[in-house]
């Protein structure tokens with residue numbers, strides 16, 4: 004399979020450009036328009052009304068950096084990230100609508116899903132060691148809240164974290180570059196599960 008790296012780079016640039024022009028244009032208004040659009044489109048049915056996903060394998064969006072949401076919505080819209088049902092849902096959205104949705108979800112306080120289980124000490128230790136050794140906090144920041152186009156992973160759903168990490172390892176998911184694929188290259192299922200468990204337990208209680 005050849006991968007459209009060129010078009011991905013173009014998408015990243017486009018996302019960065021329109022976020023810059025949007026800056027200062029009234030984040031509150033954008034978040035309000037985004038809230039109305041999310042309601043009209045039923046995003047909360049899967050991602051949770053306040054962005055804390057109650058749905059297995061569906062990510063929480065509350066507190067994500069807006070750039071990370073914009074980038075993924077554009078990847079879905081342009082058919083560059085294949086994750087049903089998102090490409091269909093993003094197809095007819097304008098740049099402005101995507102930006103509004105991102106402002107809305109970024110404005111919501113992050114937090115774990117209601118069905119998060121209790122931490123398992125052995126997997127917490129293994130996950131912490133791996134995260135340290137593999138420098139996850141360098142890009143995702145030491146508290147894993149994300150920055151710019153690097154997503155928040157603290158308190159994300161454990162099942163979705165594991166799904167994503169497997170996708171990167173197995174080459175079925177790529178971002179705008181192959182950084183994540185390189186980071187998890189060669190890790191075992193048990194190691195990915197420990198990382199997912201550890202990260203799902205981070206952040207607000």
Ligand code: HEC
Pocket residue numbers: 041044045046047048049050060061062064072075076086087088089092104154166
């Ligand atoms: C029917 C369920 C469903 C609905 C409705 C839905 N989503 Fe999703 N969404 C998903 C799933 C499933 C994924 C993850 C797919 C995967 O990676 O396998 C996802 C992923 C995403 C992501 C990527 C997040 C990340 O961390 O990578 C964003 C952003 C997103 N959705 C935004 C939206 C918005 C905005 C709406 C409303 C317009 C919406 N979704 C409606 C199921 C849904």
Ligand code: HEC
Pocket residue numbers: 062133134137138139140141142143152153154155156164167168177178179182183186187198
């Ligand atoms: C070199 C920088 C870098 C490092 C180091 C890094 N990441 Fe990432 N990570 C990224 C970027 C950039 C993305 C977004 C890529 C994309 O668009 O899919 C990402 C995405 C992710 C996602 C998908 C989240 C979502 O909402 O879809 C997970 C999970 C993740 N990283 C976990 C980790 C873990 C665990 C580690 C350490 C083992 C790690 N990352 C190390 C840069 C990094």
